[in-house]
Amino acid sequence: MESEHPKVNIPDAKERIKYLTNYGSSIEVDFNVPAVRYFRSGQEMIRMANLYLEEGNLEHAYVLYIKFMTLFLEKIRRHPGFKTVPSHLKELIMSRLKTILPIAEKLKQQLMEQYTLEYKRYLDELKREEKRKEKEKADEMVINSTKPVVKGEENIPTVPIVGLDSITYPEMADENRKRPENSILPSCSKPTVNRTTKPKLSLEDSIYSQYKTLRLIVVPAKTIGEFLRIANRNTLVNKETCGILAGIAKNNQFEISHLIIPKQTGTSDTCSATNEEELSEFINDNNLFSLGWIHTHPTQTAFLSAIDLHTQYSYQRLFDESIAIVCAPRYNENEIYTLTQDYGLPLIGNCMQSGFHTHPNEKPIYKVRRINILIIIIPKKQLK
Ligand SMILES: [Zn+2]
Ligand SMILES: [Zn+2]
Known part of the structure; x- marks a missing residue:
């Protein structure tokens, strides 16, 4: 008897890169905000992205670089006030663009390698799980052949266990951050994670939601x-x-x-x-x-x-x-x-x-x- 093929429920490397790129490039230019303010805040974006890079937070760095590139290579040009932005500010941003283009490209490759590896590990884990189940079934058949069959027993649903512990996704382990001393936590504190209850999010959701997770x-x-x-x-x-x-x-x-x-x-x-x-x-x-x-x-x-x-x-x-x-x-x-x-x-x-x-x-x-x-x-x- 052949067991059902396990369902692959996480996106592959290309999908994940595509998601990050789309998320970063979804930035809109609000014409109510003077064009010059976008140029001034561009500096902050780059500093923040560099900080992420230093901290090894590659995904957030990549998203911010994509935001920056989308904004200044494309969307800001539609702003009615674009022409009035002082040239020294435009030049500054253009020089930043030149330096971050290769950095963003390299980051993309790094992420691609990381995701490919994670995806492969995930598939290997699924295969191992499938083999384990097959073996269990075979063992069961041997046992069953020696004892009388109870009517309806074969219909008992089994709970699939997929051992995903070996896959580490960035930030997932970062749930127990240190709390500063002398702190009071009002009712709006971060919810605690109860590991005994099943998470409602699918694995795919949790991979994507981490990019939208707000930091403290x-x-x-x-x-x-x-x-x-x-x-x-x-x-x-x-x-x-x-x-x-x-x-x-x-x-x-x-x-x-x-x-x-x-x-x-x-x-x-x-x-x-x-x-x-x-x-x-x-x-x-x-x-x-x-x-x-x-x-x-x-x-x-x-x-x-x-x-x-x-x-x-x-x-x-x-x-x-x-x-x-x-x-x-x-x-x-x-x-x-x-x-x-x-x-x-x-x-x-x-x-x-x-x-x-x-x-x-x-x-x-x-x-x-x-x-x-x-x-x-x-x-x-x-x-x-
Ligand atoms: Zn007000
Ligand atoms: Zn409005």
Whole structure:
């Protein structure tokens, strides 16, 4: 009797590379964001990709390089403001493109080799499993020939066991990260993994979902209080205030280290930085990353307005982890938001409208970020 051929349920090397490339190149250019801002943030993208490379996180590095290339070789050229970008910024990005093209190509080959090896190991494991099952069946037949057959016994379903432990996928082992000391974990802490329950995701899903898994972002608890104190003068006269959340990346997580209050103008429902060049210089000179922004709603509740959604897009298209903190002091509300990956991000990226406008809302465009956020109390460390 021949056993059923085992089902191959993971994608092969080519499929996985294709997925990464598509994921990286899905970046959209939001015309609400000035073209020059894309060029300024290009530096941050490259620094982050290089960091991933140093840490051996090849997939995230590759995705970010693809994002960078898609943006500057192709999509930014459609931006109406492309021609107004100062030539020194364009030249800088062009020189970066020249250096990263061969790096990205080499990375692709490395990943291809790694995936091919993993796929081969997986197939070998399946074959071994098949042989083991055949042997079991043969043994069973010998035993059965010596004992009376119980009616219906042959219909007992068997649970397939595929020994996949020998395959290591990057990051899968990285579930038990060290928690900083003096930390409080609110209800929005990272869910713990219970290995006794069966995962709902298929193996294929879990391979792909790791690229979309958000890394932990550490927000010092005093950030909001400090910001509200600075903003208070504006809040009293019903004027919004905004700040930039800049931080560092280490050990596969982000940490907000600087709350930057840029030169700005504000009204009762808008707020914008006026000297972005200076801001960008500060961030690049200090090797920081723009991990999000914070602003007040002096008289309204906490939510993201249409303008806020486009501002958040400009952060999140750069780094998936970026957050928007909205403080509504009158209602004592402080919320941390992100655009939803599958609906909000492409919707806002493709929206051509500006100012206050409405968006289709069949599905949630943004949500309160509750996972992979860690609010910590650092008694001695000062926010700069
Ligand atoms: Zn707002
Ligand atoms: Zn819009």
